[in-house]
Amino acid sequence: MAEPSTLQERLAAFVGQPVGSSDVTAAPDPVNLPMIRHWAAAFEDANPVYTDPAAAARSRFGEIVAPPLMLQTWTMATPTITGIAERGGSPVDNPSGGALAVLADAGFSATLASNSEFEIVRYLHLGELVSASTVIESISDEKRTRLGPGYFVTWVTTYRDESGEVVGRQRFRILRFKPGAGGP
Amino acid sequence: MTTPRLAWHDVHAGDELPPLELEMTATRIVAGAIATRDFMPVHHDRDYAQQQGAADIFMNILSTNAYCSRFLTDWAGPEARVTRLAIRLGVPVHPGSTLRFTGRVTATSEQGAEGLVEVEFRATNELGDHVTGTAEVGLPLGPDGG
Numbered sequence: 001m002a003e004p005s006t007l008q009e010r011l012a013a014f015v016g017q018p019v020g021s022s023d024v025t026a027a028p029d030p031v032n033l034p035m036i037r038h039w040a041a042a043f044e045d046a047n048p049v050y051t052d053p054a055a056a057a058r059s060r061f062g063e064i065v066a067p068p069l070m071l072q073t074w075t076m077a078t079p080t081i082t083g084i085a086e087r088g089g090s091p092v093d094n095p096s097g098g099a100l101a102v103l104a105d106a107g108f109s110a111t112l113a114s115n116s117e118f119e120i121v122r123y124l125h126l127g128e129l130v131s132a133s134t135v136i137e138s139i140s141d142e143k144r145t146r147l148g149p150g151y152f153v154t155w156v157t158t159y160r161d162e163s164g165e166v167v168g169r170q171r172f173r174i175l176r177f178k179p180g181a182g183g184p
Numbered sequence: 185m186t187t188p189r190l191a192w193h194d195v196h197a198g199d200e201l202p203p204l205e206l207e208m209t210a211t212r213i214v215a216g217a218i219a220t221r222d223f224m225p226v227h228h229d230r231d232y233a234q235q236q237g238a239a240d241i242f243m244n245i246l247s248t249n250a251y252c253s254r255f256l257t258d259w260a261g262p263e264a265r266v267t268r269l270a271i272r273l274g275v276p277v278h279p280g281s282t283l284r285f286t287g288r289v290t291a292t293s294e295q296g297a298e299g300l301v302e303v304e305f306r307a308t309n310e311l312g313d314h315v316t317g318t319a320e321v322g323l324p325l326g327p328d329g330g
Contacts, residue, residue: 035219039219039220039250041215041219042212042215042216042218042219042220042247042250043216043219043247043250043251043254044254045250045253045254045257045258046258047254047257047258047262048262049262055262059262059263060263060324067250067253068253068265068266069246069249069250069252069253069266069269070220070250072220072246072249073219073220073221073246076220076221076222076246078221079221079223081223084223084224084225085225085229089223089224089225089226091223091224113245113273114272114273115270115271115272115273116245116248116249116269116270116271116273117268117269117270117271118249118268118269118270119267119268120265120266120267120268120269123265
């Protein structure tokens with residue numbers, strides 16, 4: 001098999017493939033009230049269905065539900081604090097090459113988050129264990145942007161419950177660009 | 185005891201959501217980063233953030249999503265179900281700034297036992313738009329929700 005030659009061809013091979021080293025990331029802990037309470041306090045979100053069992057029981061949810069936009073939090077990697085700055089903020093050692101590494105090697109090393117789109121299929125209850133799988137959906141052609149030449153990379157994370165039912169999805173788009181190559 | 189809630193029949197296209205204004209302190213930004221389990225130093229370490237070319241630490245995206253959700257449900261109440269939240273990210277949020285959310289209802293529809301409300305919104309600070317976005321919120325229909 002001939003080795004793909006252009007950057008565009010090498011990037012195209014990642015479309016439809018998982019991001020990172022493993023296909024599925026399981027949450028380290030089930031949906032739980034202490035983390036919900038911490039979240040609600042941090043954002044001063046007084047919605048009683050997140051933290052008040054009696055109020056939640058009177059609501060249409062019938063019991064405590066996790067804040068819907070907490071979905072991504074459940075599967076965030078438990079960090080190794082030592083060395084996190086030296087790893088550029090990556091919570092864990094991240095040897096997984098992938099499209100972003102190919103782009104970085106080609107000089108497109110800077111990242112700007114562009115879009116996030118959450119679809120919440122259903123709210124989660126206490127005790128549920130969430131897992132996430134992330135696949136690269138698309139990689140653009142090289143674009144001229146105000147920050148310089150770059151590529152838009154879009155990935156989709158699908159969140160599932162223990163039975164494999166989809167509970168939500170997130171589409172996330174970043175721009176990878178060459179730092180310092182922008183306009184005046 | 186009753187909890188405040190938005191009645192479906194009171195929601196109409198063109199309605200404005202109550203604005204949400206947040207004084208963004210370092211404490212607020214760090215608390216949000218840790219509560220969302222995001223330990224990237226740019227969200228809590230000013231020296232590190234400045235080495236990376238930022239003016240100061242800046243709010244993480246999980247916190248942005250959290251505040252968008254709070255902005256919606258502060259208005260729509262505890263019976264509301266956020267079903268979609270799509271945001272385009274703009275300028276960063278640094279300590280010492282004020283973040284102000286505004287939004288309005290763009291459409292309503294009924295689907296099964298739920299009334300769906302489409303909202304467009306933005307959150308701005310002194311630098312410009314931090315986010316612009318759209319969301320869909322479900323409210324219960326029927327005798328109890330109508």
